[in-house]
Amino acid sequence: MSTTIDRLESEVLEQQDRATHALALLTALAPDPSKWEYRGECFDGGEQSKCACGHPIRWEFPIYRENEVKVVGSTCVNHFAALNPTTGALMLSKLAELEDRLAAAKKAAKAAARQVEVDAARVRFEATLTAARVKFDSYRARGVKAPWELWRAVASYRRVPSKAPEYSRACDYIRWYKQETARLERAMENHE
DSSP: OOOHHHHHHHHHHHHHHHHHHHHHHHHHTOSOGGGOEEOSOOEEOTTSOBOTTSOBOSEEEEEEETTEEEEEEGGGHHHHHHHOHHHHHHHHHHHHHHHHHHHHHHHHHHHHHHHHHHHHHHHHHHHHHHHHHHHHHHHHHHTOOOOHHHHHHHHHHHHSOSSOOOOSSHHHHHHHHHHHHHHHHHHHTTOO
């Protein structure tokens, strides 16, 4: 549990860190930061990129002045905008666009992962249903009545489709498939 003193110390260290980066960026863009131009470019610099202030970065925002090119990192865009408001506004809008794209990509990746979970639950359900039908049919082939639980479980899927109802969330599909799989497994237990 953090105390008020711990929290204040953390805030002071963060402010010092931001001030250090801002000063380093100001020094790197000397003598006049307002002379630097941003042309709307943004690149993924990988793991080896460094900002003009010196700290490691991932996203590069190149700025130009005559024959010189320097890179501002996504964490220093706000510092640059404070030093060069006109050009900085364009850089801030590009950063917001990048953040939106990254958020959308993260959301799509999460949805894809959830779909994999849904598909795995569906495959397990379908395999269990097939096994239950085979077991039920084996009773019929021998001319023996199937146990009530097994008959009820298999018969319920003969009347309605053996697929989940229409849901809007992946977690609902997963829950339905798992519940139905467990129901079928219980119906098949201890019946030879």
